[in-house]
Amino acid sequence: MRVYYIKRMTTPSLKKCSLCLLPQTHETISFDIDGVCSVCSNSRKKSEIDWGEREAELFKITEQIKKLGKDYDCVVPFSGGKDSTFSLYYVVTHLKLRPLVTSFDHGFYRDTLLENRNRTLKLLGVDFISFTPNWNLVKDLMLTSLRDRGDFCWHCHTGVNAFPVRTAVEKDIPLVIWGESSTEYTNYYKTEQFHEIDEELFNRITNLGISAEDMLPRLQGNHEVRSLKPFMFPSQSEIKSKGIRSFPLGNYIKWDTRKQVETIKKELNWKGTSVEGIPPGYEYEKIECMMQGMRDYLKFRKRGYARTTHLTSLDVRQGRLSREEAETLVAEFENRKPFSVKLFLELLGITEEELEDIIQLNQIDPWNGNIPIQLGPKPKDYDAWEKKLIIDIL
Amino acid sequence: MTHVIGIVGLRHSNYRSVQKAFEYLGHSVKIVRSQEGLIGITHLVLPGVSSFESVVSELHEIDLFAPIKNLYGTQIKILGLCAGMQVMGLSSRESPGIVGLSWFNFECLPLSDIDGRRLFHTGWNVISRSSDSQFSQKLIGEDFYFNHSFYVSNDSIQPMTTYAYSIFYGTEVVSFIHSENIWGIQFHPEKSQRSGLNLLSNFVNWTL
Amino acid sequence: MNNELYRRIIPKILISKSVSVGKTNAITTRFYQHFRIMGTPTSQARIFQANIADELMVLNVDRLERDFVNFLDIVSKVNDVIFMPLSVGGGIKTFDEAARLFEIGVEKVVLDSVFTSNLGEVEKIAGRFGSQSVIGSCTYWSNESTANLNDSKRFLKSMDVPKRIKQMEESGIGEVIINDASKDGSRLGSNLRMLKEVVSTTSLPVIDSCGFGKTSHFIDSFHQGASAVAVGSYFAYVDQSILQLRNQLSNYGIRVRIK
Numbered sequence A: 001m002r003v004y005y006i007k008r009m010t011t012p013s014l015k016k017c018s019l020c021l022l023p024q025t026h027e028t029i030s031f032d033i034d035g036v037c038s039v040c041s042n043s044r045k046k047s048e049i050d051w052g053e054r055e056a057e058l059f060k061i062t063e064q065i066k067k068l069g070k071d072y073d074c075v076v077p078f079s080g081g082k083d084s085t086f087s088l089y090y091v092v093t094h095l096k097l098r099p100l101v102t103s104f105d106h107g108f109y110r111d112t113l114l115e116n117r118n119r120t121l122k123l124l125g126v127d128f129i130s131f132t133p134n135w136n137l138v139k140d141l142m143l144t145s146l147r148d149r150g151d152f153c154w155h156c157h158t159g160v161n162a163f164p165v166r167t168a169v170e171k172d173i174p175l176v177i178w179g180e181s182s183t184e185y186t187n188y189y190k191t192e193q194f195h196e197i198d199e200e201l202f203n204r205i206t207n208l209g210i211s212a213e214d215m216l217p218r219l220q221g222n223h224e225v226r227s228l229k230p231f232m233f234p235s236q237s238e239i240k241s242k243g244i245r246s247f248p249l250g251n252y253i254k255w256d257t258r259k260q261v262e263t264i265k266k267e268l269n270w271k272g273t274s275v276e277g278i279p280p281g282y283e284y285e286k287i288e289c290m291m292q293g294m295r296d297y298l299k300f301r302k303r304g305y306a307r308t309t310h311l312t313s314l315d316v317r318q319g320r321l322s323r324e325e326a327e328t329l330v331a332e333f334e335n336r337k338p339f340s341v342k343l344f345l346e347l348l349g350i351t352e353e354e355l356e357d358i359i360q361l362n363q364i365d366p367w368n369g370n371i372p373i374q375l376g377p378k379p380k381d382y383d384a385w386e387k388k389l390i391i392d393i394l
Numbered sequence B: 001m002t003h004v005i006g007i008v009g010l011r012h013s014n015y016r017s018v019q020k021a022f023e024y025l026g027h028s029v030k031i032v033r034s035q036e037g038l039i040g041i042t043h044l045v046l047p048g049v050s051s052f053e054s055v056v057s058e059l060h061e062i063d064l065f066a067p068i069k070n071l072y073g074t075q076i077k078i079l080g081l082c083a084g085m086q087v088m089g090l091s092s093r094e095s096p097g098i099v100g101l102s103w104f105n106f107e108c109l110p111l112s113d114i115d116g117r118r119l120f121h122t123g124w125n126v127i128s129r130s131s132d133s134q135f136s137q138k139l140i141g142e143d144f145y146f147n148h149s150f151y152v153s154n155d156s157i158q159p160m161t162t163y164a165y166s167i168f169y170g171t172e173v174v175s176f177i178h179s180e181n182i183w184g185i186q187f188h189p190e191k192s193q194r195s196g197l198n199l200l201s202n203f204v205n206w207t208l
Numbered sequence C: 001m002n003n004e005l006y007r008r009i010i011p012k013i014l015i016s017k018s019v020s021v022g023k024t025n026a027i028t029t030r031f032y033q034h035f036r037i038m039g040t041p042t043s044q045a046r047i048f049q050a051n052i053a054d055e056l057m058v059l060n061v062d063r064l065e066r067d068f069v070n071f072l073d074i075v076s077k078v079n080d081v082i083f084m085p086l087s088v089g090g091g092i093k094t095f096d097e098a099a100r101l102f103e104i105g106v107e108k109v110v111l112d113s114v115f116t117s118n119l120g121e122v123e124k125i126a127g128r129f130g131s132q133s134v135i136g137s138c139t140y141w142s143n144e145s146t147a148n149l150n151d152s153k154r155f156l157k158s159m160d161v162p163k164r165i166k167q168m169e170e171s172g173i174g175e176v177i178i179n180d181a182s183k184d185g186s187r188l189g190s191n192l193r194m195l196k197e198v199v200s201t202t203s204l205p206v207i208d209s210c211g212f213g214k215t216s217h218f219i220d221s222f223h224q225g226a227s228a229v230a231v232g233s234y235f236a237y238v239d240q241s242i243l244q245l246r247n248q249l250s251n252y253g254i255r256v257r258i259k
Helices: A038-048 A051-067 A082-093 A111-124 A135-149 A154-171 A199-206 A212-218 A225-231 A236-242 A257-268 A292-303 A307-317 A323-333 A341-348 A352-361 A382-389 B015-024 B052-061 B065-069 B134-138 B193-205 C041-050 C068-080 C095-103 C119-129 C158-170 C192-201 C215-223 C233-237 C242-251
Strands: A074-077 A099-104 A127-131 A175-178 A245-248 B004-008 B028-032 B043-046 B077-081 B107-110 B121-126 B143-148 B162-168 B171-179 B182-185 C008-020 C023-030 C033-039 C056-060 C086-089 C108-111 C134-141 C175-180 C206-209 C228-231
Touching (some): A082 A175, A082 A257, A099 A154, A111 A257, A135 A225, A154 A199, A154 A236, A199 C041, A212 C041, A292 A352, A307 A323, B015 B193, B015 C068, B121 B162, B134 B162, C008 C041, C008 C206, C008 C242, C033 C041, C033 C233, C068 C086, C068 C095, C086 C134, C095 C119, C158 C175, C192 C206, C215 C242
Parallel strands (some): A175 A245, B004 B028, C108 C134, C175 C206
Antiparallel strands (some): B171 B182
């Protein structure tokens, strides 16, 4: 594949894929001679894979696991969102494994999500463990990672990825089955590769280049090392010695989001909801977190594109939307401040000016877009968020 | 079958990095500094960082030169790294008068530019060409870390050998060479991350 | 540059024991002064390993309370978690210190102040271990208006750099790294003018260091002929990993290792 070189211009504007709308500031992206991006080319490779063969291989692995006769066959990391719900459903009904379902509660789960979760766990009949870290630590971590990376989700990225594997190590469970493969949206690994969710992936993609050990001194002595343990991924040697495998289900079955959403809606009465900054028609996406709107907003300020670009690009790739239709949606829904900004600032105790300073420092070259003027609409469960997040002593 | 990787523990050879790489891959390693150390090994690695002369003279010093030389054509798989590959030839212009293991017919030459200034092939380079062998073909396009200033040119390779090259300042530098039970690697697989570790893994699992 | 080698991105891990008592931390600096603790050396090394850095550079920034034995221990632990070339520097002044570092698996030593105090030692090290195992470091302060701040008198002046480069070349080093201390940690870009001058006067590979803050800074450096960039604060504070950066650079036509 010959690489398409971007010419440097005096007034930089973002180069976008000629097929989808992903710009050059996307995490790992390159362009071919026709300007088609590597995420598009990678997704084409998906159809070249013999998924029947791969699924057969998965069944072989799971048969071996069952023979071990452990208390649980596997750990299934579960938030209640569409991907983890489908994974859990598949593990129970198709692979017929006995899972221990785990959830790392980052503190921002929305009510619709919790209702979905409750329904799914009861309908499928599984054992479930949830862990919620210290709220004061979470707020400190959010602020520190916001300052150091322009991304406040460090505790969530690391906690969600570490907790299931830590559980597997502690309880001697031989397998952790995740949801979609990272190759769906990024090029850190090749589609043909069977990548594992291991320490290397954690250090490469998950922890923003900061491990729990590195985070501790950045917290200015306010927390002890043991409070950060939930955010530490087990070492390679710990995992190897217990013979634990940890991989995404997306390595072995063809990931088709819309089809999977139909399945969980039908079988588990799964319900979606609206999310800040996302157009209607995508109510199955990212419904878990109250701060999703803020997260996408920061991504937009940093890289010049966000959730709407990502979702419409997926549809363009699958032929469900034309590029022009996608562009219209992006123009309308991105470049807006989410309503929840005020809540976010109050939660972290910073001013809008301070937030703006942080954003300015974190923009990824060559993007240097300005503050959007328009404010998004108030989410329907916003009052519930305020009630849950702002705890008054009086 | 358990493999035992013997690594010749030359003083200035950085053998520890090589040891660490094999151990990371899950193999048992034995540091060899005498003829007795050669007993029970399935593989032998000859690492080398400094000069042609220092490798050869230390091998003589610990009475390993002749025993290792006699391992040619045996069941023990041998890997020479960097200077360790160079001493598998006849000689090197770096150390005139010093005789190598003579398993290959080459003499190591200095890397220099058209003005005769000495060059250092230091950095990551790609394998660009290879002879027709199933294995060495797989190396093409892979990149590895090199650090040397004397090299083996393709002019003096004996016939029944497979090899691969990298290009540096227009010169074809032999980066990989193989004959019988011997592999020679000019670059540092123990410092070439995933591609290097894969190559070391292939060395261990290679069947003669 | 027509030598077919890939351009390299070399993250720097600056270590200091003096910042917090008893523990050796990875820190970032600003104008060659301690700035912030940003993690632990081995953890950062693992992260750079996972991000497929081309090489790693570990520098001891402690000057007064230099503890070489501790430094050796940290370097050894860092080397244990990586499978790439490791360059080490920071007050290395003797042949013995260099030898001990090579013994634990260090690929190259970075020598700086020893060029003014004891040139003979450099020749000895390069002679014994080979030119390709010595990087000559030249640290200067280019900002004349702030020349009296931050103890910057200990650095060379811009006009002294060419002479130092020549001296380093003659002592037998294999690579040059140039550091504009007045741009260190600024994230406003490296000193391209000096880079251009040095690249045109020496045939050795040049590593540009100090000041990177945006993708375009790296592009500028490589276009000016740097064979590698040594990067400190950038990876500590910007949400762009080496893999992401290399992708971006490759899109602009720069020959870097892309997996």
